[in-house]
Amino acid sequence: MNRLLQRTLRALLLLTVISALGLSAFAAPAQAQRPNVISIAFTQEPDSLNPMYTTQYFAGLARSLYLKGAWDFDDNLNPVPVLATEIPSAENGGISADGKVITIRLRNDAKWSDGTPVTSDDFVFTAEMYASEKNSPLGRGVFSSSVGAVVTAPDAQTVVVTFPEPYAPWAANLFGAVLPAHVLRPVFESAGTLDGADWNTNPIVVNGPFLLKEYARGQFLLFERNPNYVGGVAKLEQILITIVPDEAAQVAAIKAGASDLGVFLAPADALDLQASASVEIVTVTSGYNEGWFFNLRQDEAAGHPALQDVNVRRAISLAIDRQELIEGLLNNLQGAAVSFWDGTPYQDPTLSAPEYNPDQAAALLDAAGWVVGADGIRAKDGVPLKLRYATNMRGLRRDAQQVIEQQLLKVGIAVELINYDNRQFLASYESEGPIARGQFDVAQWAISPQFPDPNTSRFLISEIGTAENNYVGANWSHVRDAELDALFIQQRTTVDYADRVAIFHQISRIVTENVYWMPLWQDKDIWSISTRLSGVKISGGTAFWNVLEWEAK
Secondary structure, eight states: OOHHHHHHHHHHHHHHHHHHHTOTTSOOOOOOOOTTEEEEEESSOOSOSSGGGOOOHHHHHHHHHHOOOSEEEOTTSOEEESSBSSOOOTTTTSBOTTSOEEEEEBOSSOBOTTSOBOOHHHHHHHHHHHHOTTSOOSOOGGGSTTTOOEEEEEETTEEEEEOSSOOTTHHHHSOSSOOOHHHHHHHHHHHSOSTTOGGGTOOOSOOSSEEEEEEETTTEEEEEEOTTOTTOOOSOSEEEEEEOSSHHHHHHHHHTTSOSEEOSOOHHHHHHHHHHSSEEEEEEOOSOEEEEEEOOOOSTTOOOGGGGSHHHHHHHHHTOOHHHHHHHTSTTSSOBOOSTTTTSTTSOTTOOOOOOOHHHHHHHHHHTTOEEOTTSOEEETTEEOEEEEEEOSOHHHHHHHHHHHHHHHTTTOEEEEEEOOHHHHTOOTTTTOTTTTTOOSEEEEEEOOSTTSOOOSTTOGGGSOOGGGTTOOSOTTOOOOHHHHHHHHHHHTOOOHHHHHHHHHHHHHHHHHTTSEEEEEEOOEEEEEETTEESOOOOSSSTTTTGGGOEEO
16 A cells, blocks of 8 residues: 555544544644645445446446546537447538437547547447346436437447437436446446446546546445547556545545545535635536435335325325525525426426425324324324334434424424435445335435426336346336326437427426425535646536546645
């Protein structure tokens, strides 16, 4: 282990202890800073380093350092070519006249870190792995049977994607990262699956601007610049990602100079850092909105029976005072969310943030037969209205749990507060993820559509995991709405922008009226950037898209 790494880890360990003991006045040693070497503290460890097996935000950040695909999205949310020579369009022949065929032309100088050329075979293999029933990815995306994209390779530098129908959200859903066929195909052929591949946690052959040099689980990931990256050589020599237990440890590390970027900061922490550290605070829209998913399952992992009643879900929404959350926890740095598509043209403009009306909430619960008992908790047919309220270990969410618990008690709803480990919270069914397995009644986290595209698979009936599909799918709530399903399928084939916006307005109304997802607050990404860094431009689509240009004094 090199000296810089040892010093940084010692500093972060001490900072964690100091934070835990509340010794904020103690002067902790800063990292030994070197030019063009930076550290970033993550409050969540990536749950997988293979994009097939994760939807976690922090895993996506790390992946953008070591694994690339056809294109990234810049800080204006425009696609920029990476492995592709250009973005497909009708003008350059990349999009067929009927909108069903996307042709991606690849650079001929891209290589994997072991010197093997990146070719169309890697793209075909990636598609095959997502589609294969022998694998258990978190979702099959465009390669699922419901979308049916077929990928072929007429030559080494050409990838042809054919859809059975026009597919409007292709740019945000095609090959954000590709897998090394020459490394993983033998694994798949030998083991019959990639689910347990060593590469999933130790991707030593990659194609990004940085190489994973060392990974100590639960402690750090050390990246070193890739001298053979197709986009050029990064100005930074190394990036050290350290895993810290919570936001307090991250803030302490930033203040001490042991973390050069603040990631996914809580609003109160951002205000604190702005006043007390040499940083710039940057807010980026990335399509995320904090909200609740309801467990609407009717199988052995069913949620609370009250949640099957839309009026109970409406009552829960009415009982939550979002303004108290925004003022008390968010320091007014985030606004109340309106819908899953908040802040985009796809949100129905006639909708507004849910109101706070505990009297109406109580009336709806009374009408639904959930009556207040002697203990102040509602019940029906002997079943108390007590909900398993699950989220991860993020401090802001745990604080929100405490506030919302008291708000719900005012209308006779009790909750059991559950905090799952950050790494496990959104894991797949195969990996025993508690939300994927229905171990909740209401679950809170921030989720984005396929930003910057509005498409999402969270509400599709075809994305409900079953024994028949190896429990693969993103609809962990088990929403079953035929009208909603039809609209989601229709928007995918609608290439006219205005028509697609109109369909999403219908979709957002249905989701809102039926409370399939309950908004809490907008969750724009808040970053801090050390003043020793220059050239950093954060994107809401591909956060580290211009990492080649980053420099550190």
